Amino acid sequence: MKAKYHIRNWNDYNKSLIQRGSITVWFSEDAIKTWTAPKEIKKRGAPKLYSDEAILTALMIRSVFHLPLRALQGFLTSLIIILSLGLLIPSYTQICRRAKLLGQRLKKLSRKNVTNIVIDSTGLKVYGEGEWKVRQHGYSKRRTWRKLHLAVCPDSNEIIFEVLTENKVADCEVYPKLLEQMPKSVKYTYGDSAYDAARCYAANVKHGSIPIIPPSRNAVLRKNAFASWEIRNTSLLEISGLGGDDGARKLWKKLKGYHRRSLAETAMFRFKRIFGNDLKSRILETQRAESRAKCEALNIMTRLGMPESELIAA
Numbered sequence: 227m228k229a230k231y232h233i234r235n236w237n238d239y240n241k242s243l244i245q246r247g248s249i250t251v252w253f254s255e256d257a258i259k260t261w262t263a264p265k266e267i268k269k270r271g272a273p274k275l276y277s278d279e280a281i282l283t284a285l286m287i288r289s290v291f292h293l294p295l296r297a298l299q300g301f302l303t304s305l306i307i308i309l310s311l312g313l314l315i316p317s318y319t320q321i322c323r324r325a326k327l328l329g330q331r332l333k334k335l336s337r338k339n340v341t342n343i344v345i346d347s348t349g350l351k352v353y354g355e356g357e358w359k360v361r362q363h364g365y366s367k368r369r370t371w372r373k374l375h376l377a378v379c380p381d382s383n384e385i386i387f388e389v390l391t392e393n394k395v396a397d398c399e400v401y402p403k404l405l406e407q408m409p410k411s412v413k414y415t416y417g418d419s420a421y422d423a424a425r426c427y428a429a430n431v432k433h434g435s436i437p438i439i440p441p442s443r444n445a446v447l448r449k450n451a452f453a454s455w456e457i458r459n460t461s462l463l464e465i466s467g468l469g470g471d472d473g474a475r476k477l478w479k480k481l482k483g484y485h486r487r488s489l490a491e492t493a494m495f496r497f498k499r500i501f502g503n504d505l506k507s508r509i510l511e512t513q514r515a516e517s518r519a520k521c522e523a524l525n526i527m528t529r530l531g532m533p534e535s536e537l538i539a540a
Contacts (some may be wrong), residue, residue, distance in 0.1 A: 229537055229538075230537070230538045231535040231536065231537055231538065232535060232536055232538050233533045233534065233535050234534045234535065234536055235531075235533065235534045236533075238531055239531050239532065239533045239534075241531065242527075242530040242531025242532075243531075245530050245531075246290075246527050246530065249305060249309075250309075251526065251530070252283065252286055252287050252290060252523070252526075253283065253287075253305060253309065253311075256279070257279060257280070257283045258311060258313070260277050260279040260280070261276065261277060261279070261280045261283075261313050262275070262276065262277060262280075263275060263276055263277040263278075263280075264277070275314065275316075276314075276316050276320070276324070278324075278328055280316065281316065281321060281324045281325060281328055281515075282328060282515075282518075282519055282522065284298060284302060284316065284321050285321070285325060285328075285515060285516060285518075285519035286519045286520075286522055286523040286526075287301065287302065287305075288506075288519070289501055289516065289519050289520045289523055290500075290523050292501075292502075294506075295318035295321060295322060296318050298318060298321065299315060299316075299317055299318045299321075302315045302316075303315050322512065325507070325511070325512045325515035325516070326509065326511040326512050326515070327511075328515040328518070329390075329511050329512060329513070329514030329515030329516070329517075329518060330511060330514070333518075334386060334387060334407065335384070335385050335386060335387065335388065335518075335521055335522060335525055336379065336382070336384040336385065336386050336525060338379060338382055338384060338386075339409065339411050340379040340381070340382075340386060340409070340411060340412055341381075341411055341412060341413050341414070342379065342380050342381065342412070342413065342414045342415075342416070342486070343377050343378070343379065343380075343386060343408060343412050343414070343415045343416070344377070344378050344379075344380050344415075344416040344417070344486055344487045344489050344490040345375070345376070345377050345378075345401060345404060345415060345416065345417045345421070345487075345490060346375075346376060346378075346397075346417065346418065346487065346490035346491060346494065347373050347374060347375045347376070347397050347400070347420075348373070348374050348376075348494040348497075348498070349371040349372070349373060349374070349393065349503075350371060350372045350373075350374050350390075350503060350504060350505050350517070351369065351370070351371055351503060351504040351505070352370040352371060352372055352504070352505055352508065352513070353369070353370055353508070370393075371393045372390055372391065372392065372393060372505060372510070372513055372517075373390070373391045373392065373393050373395060374388065374389075374390050374494075374497075374517055375388065375389040375390075375391065375397065375400045375404065376388050376490055376493055376494065376497075376521075377404050377408070378489055378490045378493045380416070380486045380489045382528070383489065383492075383493065383528050383532055384525045384528050384529070385493060385521045385524060385525055386408075387404050387407055387408075388517060388518060388521045389403065389404065390510075390513055390514045390517045390518075392510070396420075397417075397420040397421055398420065398421055398422075398423035398425055398426050399425075401417065401421050401423075401425070401426045401429060402425055402426065402428070402429035405429040405430065405432075405433045405435070406429070406433075408433060408435070410433075410434065412433070412435050413435055413436060414435060414436050414437075414438055415430060415435050415436070415437050415438065416437075416438045416439075416483075416484060416486055416487040416490075417437065417438075417439050417487065418439070418440070418487060419439070419440055419441070419442050421437070421439050422439055422440070422441055422442050422445070422458070424452075424454060424455065426439065427439075427454035427455060427457050427458055428452075428454040430454070430457065431453050431454045431457070436457070437457060438482050438483065438484050438487075439458075439461070440461070440475065440478070440479060440484065441458055441461050441462050441465070443475075445458070445462055446462075447459050447462055447463070461478070464478055465478045493524075496524065497520065497521075497524055500524065500527070501520045501523075501524075505517070
């Protein structure tokens with residue numbers, strides 16, 4: 227029988243859902259203060275008129291209200307007039323050009339001092355036919371996807387880091403890059419069997435954190451193993467001591483708190499529910515800026531309020 231949950235703080239959570247549609251949430255006082263770019267000394271070319279924060283704010287508004295670039299320029303113009311802010315608005319071509327540079331830097335998305343991180347990835351469609359057409363008539367065009375890798379704090383549900391890559395990049399290739407950026411306060415990292423690789427364990431040893439990663443079903447003990455593989459050997463011995471079968475693996479996951487990793491999948495579900503499962507941009511650099519803006523916006527929504535649920539007794 228499927229477990230049922232009851233939301234305890236429905237009144238506050240309902241208000242936070244309403245607040246997500248407020249235009250003042252996305253055009254905050256900080257965005258207004260940092261709208262103009264600081265003066266650059268002795269650099270070639272025309273100086274920047276708009277700051278990175280201004281471009282990011284524009285991209286967040288675009289993502290939240292699902293606007294094309296030209297409609298975004300009109301939306302921002304009317305927003306400035308309504309709020310009587312007296313700010314200049316970047317054109318849609320300026321937003322597109324600046325987004326290429328904005329998406330090249332890996333930046334921490336949350337200021338929280340986290341101690342646990344859950345990591346996973348999902349696919350975002352770039353172009354291709356809709357699911358209904360494919361189901362009815364089959365494929366006639368090639369579909370292209372990008373891979374969004376998320377590092378989520380299971381305590382606050384905020385996204386700490388995000389990386390957008392091509393779909394051929396393996397999860398275990400991105401894991402060390404994410405861990406390099408993690409603060410030293412992180413003690414435990416949670417990931418599925420896709421991260422059961424030497425480079426992932428080595429990244430944890432270098433960082434000083436403990437990985438909670440279930441070994442593959444056909445995994446064997448490594449003799450004369452390096453420090454990174456010793457972590458995996460320990461997990462295998464613990465599973466073997468519990469019985470070594472599927473039931474032992476389930477019990478091991480429960481004892482290790484591995485199921486917190488599902489919160490990364492919850493974050494991905496919320497991401498796709500709010501912003502859709504596709505990307506509007508066509509170039510990888512601008513797609514990275516778009517995914518970052520969406521993650522920033524999702525964090526703001528998370529801070530507005532989250533449901534607090536409890537299990538209903540059968």
